[in-house]
Amino acid sequence: MIKNxxxxxxxxxxxxxxxxxxxxxxxxxxxASIITGTTGFKxxxxxxxxxxxLSGMNKTGFAYHWIIATLSDxxxxxxxxxxxxxxxxLHLKNCEVSFGLSPAVRGNGYMKESLEACLAFIFxxxxxxxxxxxxxxxxxxxxxxxxxxxxNQEGLQHQKWRIGNERHDMFMYAxxxxxxx
Numbered sequence: 001m002i003k004n005x006x007x008x009x010x011x012x013x014x015x016x017x018x019x020x021x022x023x024x025x026x027x028x029x030x031x032a033s034i035i036t037g038t039t040g041f042k043x044x045x046x047x048x049x050x051x052x053x054l055s056g057m058n059k060t061g062f063a064y065h066w067i068i069a070t071l072s073d074x075x076x077x078x079x080x081x082x083x084x085x086x087x088x089x090l091h092l093k094n095c096e097v098s099f100g101l102s103p104a105v106r107g108n109g110y111m112k113e114s115l116e117a118c119l120a121f122i123f124x125x126x127x128x129x130x131x132x133x134x135x136x137x138x139x140x141x142x143x144x145x146x147x148x149x150x151x152n153q154e155g156l157q158h159q160k161w162r163i164g165n166e167r168h169d170m171f172m173y174a175x176x177x178x179x180x181x
Contacts, residue, residue: 002058003125005066005117012066012080012114014058019067020048022076026102054081062087064122068101068114077105080118082131093129095122099142106141115149123177130177134160134170143171151175 002014024047041047054065061084068078078101085092097118101111122128133151135142143153151173159167 002064002066003121005121006071007113007117009071010077010110010113010117011069011071011074012117013069015051015054015065015067015079017048017052017055019055019076020044020046020051022067023047023051023079026078026100064118066114066118068110077102077110078114080114082118082122093127094132095128095130096132096134097122098133111145112148115145119149119175119180123180128177131175133173133175135173137169137171143173146173146175149175150179 004014005012021044024041024044027041027047041050054063057063058065063084064080064082066080067076068080069076078099080099081097083096083098084090085094097115099111099115119131122131131151133142133146134157135146137156147153152175154172154174157170157172160170160172161168
């Protein structure tokens with residue numbers, strides 16, 4: 001079962017099927033779609049199916065999908081996902097992180113606070129040694145956030161993600177456990 005993580009201002013809790021409505025609201029913008037690799041949702045039902053799938057993945061032990069909610073009033077404001085490798089590759093101790101934040105609360109430091117907590121969990125509690133992240137070249141805020149957390153840009157992967165009918169380039173970032181402060 002996925003572990004809840006509390007920070008000074010936030011509660012990261014396992015995503016539930018009912019969280020689809022929150023994801024629907026967050027992922028309507030094109031920039032959010034590029035962040036997550038989805039095409040966005042046409043209606044809340046699609047988002048509910050997506051969140052139910054993520055909730056099911058949490059039960060497998062090969063992914064962590066959290067909803068980020070404020071401690072003050074439990075309002076969902078974002079999400080953070082950590083994807084683990086296939087079982088036969090767990091010995092590599094590598095994983096991938098993705099994240100998104102509601103446009104209404106950007107600029108408040110919530111994502112930095114959330115990612116610091118997720119990275120501490122994956123490095124210290126789960127023993128992973130490397131975390132990767134993919135970022136659109138147009139997403140300057142996410143690049144700045146990752147670099148501020150110690151991630152290094154390792155290169156540009158051409159046409160890495162297919163979103164709808166278009167392929168998108170993505171920068172690959174990585175953070176090693178030994179560089180995480």
